[in-house]
Amino acid sequence: MGSTGTVLRELRGAQKTAKGVSLYSRYVNRPAGRVFAAGAYRIGLTPNQVTLISAAFTFSAIASVALVRPSWGLAVAVYAGLVIGFAFDSADGQLARLTGRGSPDGEWLDHVVDCAKMILVHTAVLISFQRFFDLSAEGWLLLPLGFLFTAVLTFCAGLLREQLGKAAVRPPAGSRAAVPVSRVRAVALLPADYGVFCLVFLLLGDRTAFRIGYAVLAVVHALFLVAFLAKWFRELTALRAAD
Numbered sequence: 001m002g003s004t005g006t007v008l009r010e011l012r013g014a015q016k017t018a019k020g021v022s023l024y025s026r027y028v029n030r031p032a033g034r035v036f037a038a039g040a041y042r043i044g045l046t047p048n049q050v051t052l053i054s055a056a057f058t059f060s061a062i063a064s065v066a067l068v069r070p071s072w073g074l075a076v077a078v079y080a081g082l083v084i085g086f087a088f089d090s091a092d093g094q095l096a097r098l099t100g101r102g103s104p105d106g107e108w109l110d111h112v113v114d115c116a117k118m119i120l121v122h123t124a125v126l127i128s129f130q131r132f133f134d135l136s137a138e139g140w141l142l143l144p145l146g147f148l149f150t151a152v153l154t155f156c157a158g159l160l161r162e163q164l165g166k167a168a169v170r171p172p173a174g175s176r177a178a179v180p181v182s183r184v185r186a187v188a189l190l191p192a193d194y195g196v197f198c199l200v201f202l203l204l205g206d207r208t209a210f211r212i213g214y215a216v217l218a219v220v221h222a223l224f225l226v227a228f229l230a231k232w233f234r235e236l237t238a239l240r241a242a243d
Contacts, residue, residue, distance in 0.1 A: 021186065022189035022190045022196070023187055024193045024196055025090075026186060029086055029087055029090050029195050030094075032087035033087045033088065033091040033093075033094055034090075036087055037090075037091040037092075037095040037098065040091060041099065046101065047093070047096040047099070047103075047106050048105070048106050048109055050092040050095055051092040051106070051110050054085045054087075054088035054091070054092065055113045055117075057081045057085035057088060058081065058089075058117050059085075059117075059120065061080075061085065061201075062120045062121050062124045063124070064081070065121070065124040065125060065127075065201070066123075066127040066131075069132050070133075070204040071205055072204075073205075074205075075205045078204060079201045079202050082201065086198065089113070089114070093110070115152070118148070118151040118152055119148065122148035122151060123144070123148065125144040125147075126145065126148075129141055129144065129211075132207070134207070143214065143218055146218060147214070147217075147221065150218065153225060154221070154224070154228060157228070157229060161232040161235065161236065165236070165239065191220045191221075191224070192220070197217060197221075200213045200214050200217055
């Protein structure tokens with residue numbers, strides 16, 4: 001095995017394209033994941049083992065939201081667990097590309113963990129609302145359900161768009177060209193980034209602030225969902241017309 005510096009350089013050359021990636025994922029999550037991937041490579045972990053480490057951090061943090069009374073200490077612990085889990089989520093793919101050990105089972109496991117994360121984080125907020133929050137109206141309990149619907153639909157529709165697009169487009173060998181990365185788009189995607197969503201849990205020490213911040217993000221994500229669905233439908237329609 002090479003030195004950690006050598007591994008990091010190789011990982012930088014094995015990155016996925018930055019197209020469609022927010023500034024947070026590009027400049028915070030991916031670099032953090034690169035460090036974790038280098039460490040995992042040095043100690044001989046497999047990509048699937050890194051995925052399970054990501055799940056351990058993420059699900060521990062989510063369980064804390066549902067089981068522990070909100071406080072500033074809990075806020076920091078939950079945020080740290082979610083962010084570290086997110087970085088390991090990036091590390092598993094980077095490690096797979098570095099070692100050439102990417103596999104269908106690994107991709108499947110990664111998607112299963114991602115889907116479970118989206119379902120459970122909003123379910124945990126719902127449980128916390130019910131157990132620990134002095135809600136002015138029971139209608140607040142519908143908010144996590146709406147956010148859950150938005151998150152899962154965005155995930156499933158985006159995954160289908162990706163897979164259907166791959167099946168429809170078969171570029172000739174040697175025709176792949178570099179696509180310029182839009183800085184404006186990277187900034188615009190920040191509110192929809194999971195890493196930015198994690199920030200709202202830093203407000204758990206103030207239940208009113210958390211509820212308002214969570215509600216704002218729910219509305220923003222719903223607006224992004226509408227925009228994404230329209231965009232993906234247009235793209236798939238264009239692919240059909242091009243056949």
